[in-house]
Amino acid sequence: MVEARDRFRSHLARRGLRYTAQRRLVTDATLRREGHYDADDLYEGLRAAGSEVSRATVYRTLGLLRDSGLIKEVLQCRGRASYEAVYGLEHHDHMLCVECGKVIEFRDDRIEELQRRICRRHGFRALEHRMGIRGICKQCAAAQKESGD
Amino acid sequence: MVEARDRFRSHLARRGLRYTAQRRLVTDATLRREGHYDADDLYEGLRAAGSEVSRATVYRTLGLLRDSGLIKEVLQCRGRASYEAVYGLEHHDHMLCVECGKVIEFRDDRIEELQRRICRRHGFRALEHRMGIRGICKQCAAAQKESGD
DNA sequence: CTTGCATTTGAGAATGAGTTTCAATAGCAA
DNA sequence: TTGCTATTGAAACTCATTCTCAAATGCAAG
The missing domain is CATH 3.30.1490.190 (Ferric-uptake regulator, C-terminal dimerisarion domain)
Known part of the structure; x- marks a missing residue:
């Protein structure tokens, strides 16, 4: 998990982007998840846990995580993009x-x-x-x- | 093409649905197409050819055609579903x-x-x-x- | 051909995921 | 500190697709 986080940090650093508190929250949330989830699952989960992150930031961060190769988009089911972990998994x-x-x-x-x-x-x-x-x-x-x- | 049309007709008949003028127009339009197209391509094409079919009907008929196995949904690209022929093709x-x-x-x-x-x-x-x-x-x-x- | 009933249609409204805008805020380097 | 750039959130927006509903149509049975 720490390793994955570092991977994302360096992905960001390489393109002059910042590893902010919100990005850390979203990243950790994805790393904690097993199986499939979508943007709204994460948003609601973070909200429920008392984290202050906006929907827009969740979407934006998921895009970055996908670009970094930590997660990937899977089945486009009922019009929603869902994601799953890539890093460290077969x-x-x-x-x-x-x-x-x-x-x-x-x-x-x-x-x-x-x-x-x-x-x-x-x-x-x-x-x-x-x-x-x-x-x-x-x-x-x-x-x-x-x-x- | 006639064969494909019949296949669709019997698909409809089997579930008590009708092979209407609009459904024929949309079906023929998909059969004429090569490669990939989306709902809007078909709608615009039909409109340009002077056919009176509504957008809603194009969407509805594409769904039926997909269910019948005549066409299938492919790449979900830029938020649009695109389709291609299945029947008679490898x-x-x-x-x-x-x-x-x-x-x-x-x-x-x-x-x-x-x-x-x-x-x-x-x-x-x-x-x-x-x-x-x-x-x-x-x-x-x-x-x-x-x-x- | 008429009557009755179910299906279909189109126009426009609604939905809903995802994106963009923009002003306020925060990170970071000098 | 200062200055610059990146980031954020809220709300507005986009845009494909679906839904609504009244009008139209197809079809089977009289």
């Missing part, structure tokens, strides 16, 4: 059940490797990649079958 | 250059196969999947190197 992808909204994470090294190979072939420098499979999860499929669809 | 994925906005399409059967296998393993019935790689394209990377980044 990459994984997502399956999203369109019925119940459940997110299943998975990881496949062979897919990762194939992606790298494709980028190399096109001279493309990947910053981030995401794979999302939208569909119906096991449980919802079973429920549908029962009610005769 | 699946492919996208690389998006965050500098110039260029979209590079690619296709890899091994990735497709791995995706299918993962879904099977999780009992997940995939409706659609998309893989997007965000990064810097060859040309933009070269341009950056020159200007000393």
Whole structure:
């Protein structure tokens, strides 16, 4: 966590930006989170904890955190961008059940490797990649079958 | 094209919905398009061609077309949903250059196969999947190197 | 062809995530 | 301190998308 924080600080420093109290609050909040969250989750969480940060600052800081590679944007679900930690974690992808909204994470090294190979072939420098499979999860499929669809 | 149209008609019929003049206009417009387009592209195109369709109907019909599997939503770029044809085309994925906005399409059967296998393993019935790689394209990377980044 | 009922449509209002504005504030270097 | 730049918050704004609702239309059964 301290390491991640330092990484963000130097990202900011490198472009003449400041590591302010508000940015620290937002950063720490993202580092504490597990799984997915969106800007509003963070804002409400910070508010509830008595931290004074504006919505605008949360949005602005999330952008900076994304640029720094500490977090990344995942599934664009119901019009909201949601984020998750990147730093120090293995990459994984997502399956999203369109019925119940459940997110299943998975990881496949062979897919990762194939992606790298494709980028190399096109001279493309990947910053981030995401794979999302939208569909119906096991449980919802079973429920549908029962009610005769 | 006629085949695709029929597919959509029966999708509608199956759920007691009507294949109206407006829905036909929007459907044909999407079938004529190549590559990516968004709701507004279609609306403006239809308007320019003298067709009387409202924005609301374009949005509504795009949703139906997506549900029917004729088109699918791709890259969520700059807050706009964009679409492309699915029916009768091979699946492919996208690389998006965050500098110039260029979209590079690619296709890899091994990735497709791995995706299918993962879904099977999780009992997940995939409706659609998309893989997007965000990064810097060859040309933009070269341009950056020159200007000393 | 008429009647009845459900679906669809368009115009404009509403929604809501995200961004911008701008004046006040804070960080930092000299 | 001084001066400059970056940052902040509140509120206004943007803009894609969705919703509302009254009018119009499609279709099935008489």
